[in-house]
Amino acid sequence: MFNSYISNTLEYDPELCINCGMCSIVCPHRVFRMDGKVVKLLDPLSCMECGACQLNCPTKAIRVDGGVGCASAMMLAAIKGKKEVTCGCDSSCC
Amino acid sequence: MKQNLEDQTLTSIKQNEKTGACCSSPLYGSKTISILSSQSQKVIRSTSSDITFSDHLDHFIARLGVKREKHIVEPGLYAMGIPKKESPVFVSANYTLSFDALRSSLKGIDCYILVLDTKGINVWCAAGKKTFGTNELVYRIEIVGLDDIVNHRTLIVPQLGATGINSKEVRARCGFKVEFGPVRADDLPEYLKTHHATDEMRRVRFTLYDRIVLIPVELNNFLLPFLIVSVILALTGNYTAVAATIATAISGLVLFPILLPWIPTTDFSTKGFIIGGLTALPFVQYSIYGMMDETLWVRYVWGLAYLLVIPSISAFLALNFTGSSTFTSVTGVKSEIFTYMPKVAVISGIGILLIIVLTSMRILEGI
Numbered sequence: 314m315f316n317s318y319i320s321n322t323l324e325y326d327p328e329l330c331i332n333c334g335m336c337s338i339v340c341p342h343r344v345f346r347m348d349g350k351v352v353k354l355l356d357p358l359s360c361m362e363c364g365a366c367q368l369n370c371p372t373k374a375i376r377v378d379g380g381v382g383c384a385s386a387m388m389l390a391a392i393k394g395k396k397e398v399t400c401g402c403d404s405s406c407c
Numbered sequence: 408m409k410q411n412l413e414d415q416t417l418t419s420i421k422q423n424e425k426t427g428a429c430c431s432s433p434l435y436g437s438k439t440i441s442i443l444s445s446q447s448q449k450v451i452r453s454t455s456s457d458i459t460f461s462d463h464l465d466h467f468i469a470r471l472g473v474k475r476e477k478h479i480v481e482p483g484l485y486a487m488g489i490p491k492k493e494s495p496v497f498v499s500a501n502y503t504l505s506f507d508a509l510r511s512s513l514k515g516i517d518c519y520i521l522v523l524d525t526k527g528i529n530v531w532c533a534a535g536k537k538t539f540g541t542n543e544l545v546y547r548i549e550i551v552g553l554d555d556i557v558n559h560r561t562l563i564v565p566q567l568g569a570t571g572i573n574s575k576e577v578r579a580r581c582g583f584k585v586e587f588g589p590v591r592a593d594d595l596p597e598y599l600k601t602h603h604a605t606d607e608m609r610r611v612r613f614t615l616y617d618r619i620v621l622i623p624v625e626l627n628n629f630l631l632p633f634l635i636v637s638v639i640l641a642l643t644g645n646y647t648a649v650a651a652t653i654a655t656a657i658s659g660l661v662l663f664p665i666l667l668p669w670i671p672t673t674d675f676s677t678k679g680f681i682i683g684g685l686t687a688l689p690f691v692q693y694s695i696y697g698m699m700d701e702t703l704w705v706r707y708v709w710g711l712a713y714l715l716v717i718p719s720i721s722a723f724l725a726l727n728f729t730g731s732s733t734f735t736s737v738t739g740v741k742s743e744i745f746t747y748m749p750k751v752a753v754i755s756g757i758g759i760l761l762i763i764v765l766t767s768m769r770i771l772e773g774i
Contacts, residue, residue, distance in 0.1 A: 315672035317746060318739035338587050338604075339569035341611035342734065362736040363535070365569035379570070380737040381535055383730025384675075384744055387737075 322378040323360040327351045329374035336366040336375060449552040454485045456514040458507055465503050472624035475527075478503040482524035484551040485510075488517035492558040495599070497588075498544065498568065500525040500533050509565075512592040516599070519557065523547050534571030541573045545580045553583070563588045563595075566609060613733045618664040621731050625660045629724065643766050644773075647698070651690045655717045658686035659724025667728075675735070676747040679725020683718035690717065705768075708761055715758030719751045 323344070330351040337345040337352060342359040345352045345366065364379020381387075469478040480501045487510060496519045499509045506522060523543045525533035533539035544562075548554075564572055566587045574585035589598050589608035598604050633656045640648040663670070663682050670678040694709035701709075726743055729735040 315674045315677040317674050317742035318736060321736045321738045335574070338609065339566060341567060341590060341609070343606060343610055359734070360736060361734050362738060363570045365534075365567075368571075368573050369569055369575070371575050378737065381730070382732075382735040382737045382740045384726045384740050385730050387740060387744060388748070 319358065321358070321360050321362055322376075323354075323357050323362070324376040325352075325354055325357075326374045327353075329372045331372055331374075333371060335369045335371065339365040339369050341365070449550070450483055451519075451551075451556070452481070452483060452485045454487050454510055454520065456487060456510050456512075456516075458511050462503070462507055466507065469504055470620055470623055472627035477527065479527035480506045480522055482522045482547065484553065484556070485520040485522060487513060487520060488515070490517045490519050492556070494518050494557065496521055496553065496557060496562050497595075498523065498562050498564045500528065500530045500539055502527050502529045502533075505529045508592040509595075512595045514596075516596075519553075521547060521551065521553065521562070530565050531567040531570065534568045537571045539568050540571035541576050541580075544572055544577055548581050548583060560584055561586055565592070566590045566604070567611070611733045613667075615665070617733075618667060621728075622661055622664055625664065625724075625728065625731070626656070628727075629656065629660060640766070643769055645766065645769065647690065647693060648762070648766075651687075651713055651717060654686050654690070655683065655720050656724075658683050658717065659721040662686070663721065663725045664728060664731075667732075674743050674747070675725045675729050675732075676722045676743050676751070679722035680718045682725070683721025684714075686721065687713050687717035705765065709765060712758045712761040712765065715754050716762065719755035719758065722747060722751050723755070 325345075332347065332351055334347050334352070337343075337347050340360075341363065342356070342361060344354065344356050344360050346355040347353075360377065361382055362377050362379050364377055366375045367373075367377050367379060465478055468474065480503055482501045494517050497509055497513070498521045499506045501522045501524055505525075506520070509520060521544075523533075523539055524547070525538045525543075528536070528538065530539050544564075548562075560582050561584050562577075563586050564574075567590055569587055572585060574587070577583055577585050586602065588595060589604045590611050591608070594604070594608045598608060633652060637649050637652045640646075640652060659679055659682075663679055666682065667678065670681055672678055672681065690713040691710040694713060695706050698706050698709065726740075726747065729740045729743070
């Protein structure tokens with residue numbers, strides 16, 4: 314109840330993992346853990362979809378729809394009819 | 408010095424043309440002393456780890472949310488202390504709060520700081536927009552001539568920059584290895600001992616202090632609508648409603664960020680609704696039991712109006728705080744918007760309509 318954060322777009326394919334550890338270095342929410350031969354998903358629901366892991370995974374084992382988790386930016390984009398959500402230079406969050 | 412600034416201006420203009428900058432206004436004649444290296448384009452500025460009074464003032468103004476895009480550092484290469492060819496290179500954004508956090512954390516360390524042109528935006532937000540990104544990093548390395556300045560090929564980049572920087576691509580394109588340092592600059596001295604960041608250093612936080620410093624910016628963003636409503640209500644002589652307006656702003660923009668982790672439920676909107684509901688209670692009570700010179704139904708309708716408007720506006724303000732938080736995902740925020748915002752619009756709409764009707768009646772009675 315009252316939890317919209319029960320799913321996200323993070324997908325990880327352990328078969329492609331070469332255990333380089335980049336994802337566990339860049340993740341600010343400790344979603345990944347280096348454990349054994351491949352990285353394990355420790356806490357996937359903590360993922361905030363920042364996209365750092367996907368960008369830095371050398372084998373494309375991780376997929377996530379990265380983006381700005383900012384309601385004002387999204388609502389503004391919806392009002393202005395823009396498809397792409399970015400927090401502009403004049404926005405409140407940055 | 409003048410020549411140097413002109414060169415830098417040219418560089419800035421070129422860069423702006425390249426990236427289509429929307430809000431870059433280079434800060435000339437900044438506090439740093441510049442020296443010319445062999446080629447006039449390749450300027451190394453010098454900086455120190457000291458945070459002066461004017462830096463503190465700049466930080467204070469930035470935190471208030473005044474002239475948000477003006478707190479900038481000239482992009483380029485900076486020398487701190489007396490760096491040698493083997494000295495480390497740190498990468499930062501050209502936002503004073505980012506750059507100053509970095510340099511003040513590196514007391515006593517001779518090093519280079521490579522400042523990327525992020526249009527005066529902090530590392531994480533800029534990385535999200537890719538202005539703190541692979542292209543800008545590779546470009547900046549090239550134009551400052553970093554190849555010749557240092558004899559190693561390692562860059563220490565803040566971890567949160569990883570959203571914009573593809574380390575593999577940087578290495579392929581310019582030979583520099585990206586080493587992602589800790590999230591917070593103040594962990595750097597500890598990190599530099601082993602070049603290994605602990606789990607705690609790699610985790611982003613959202614402490615009470617982190618949330619409190621965001622309050623002035625939050626207030627600043629919504630100041631105008633609240634001010635207008637307050638003035639209109641004050642003109643009608645309804646000071647209870649003015650107090651309710653101010654209380655709503657405080658509830659959504661001050662109490663919510665402070666109490667965030669302790670308010671029940673996970674969603675920001677419901678947390679905002681709860682805190683707004685508590686804020687509404689004294690106004691509801693006063694309307695029903697305090698406004699004795701009004702008829703009974705008017706008192707109840709005022710009570711109902713407060714009960715509808717304050718929690719829903721507070722929920723809306725709370726949802727807007729997701730952009731400042733450090734953990735909400737796009738998927739979750741989208742789901743929140745679809746789940747709650749239509750309801751919030753209807754509830755607050757009815758409440759506002761009631762207030763308009765009641766206020767109009769007050770004015771007509773007054774005449």
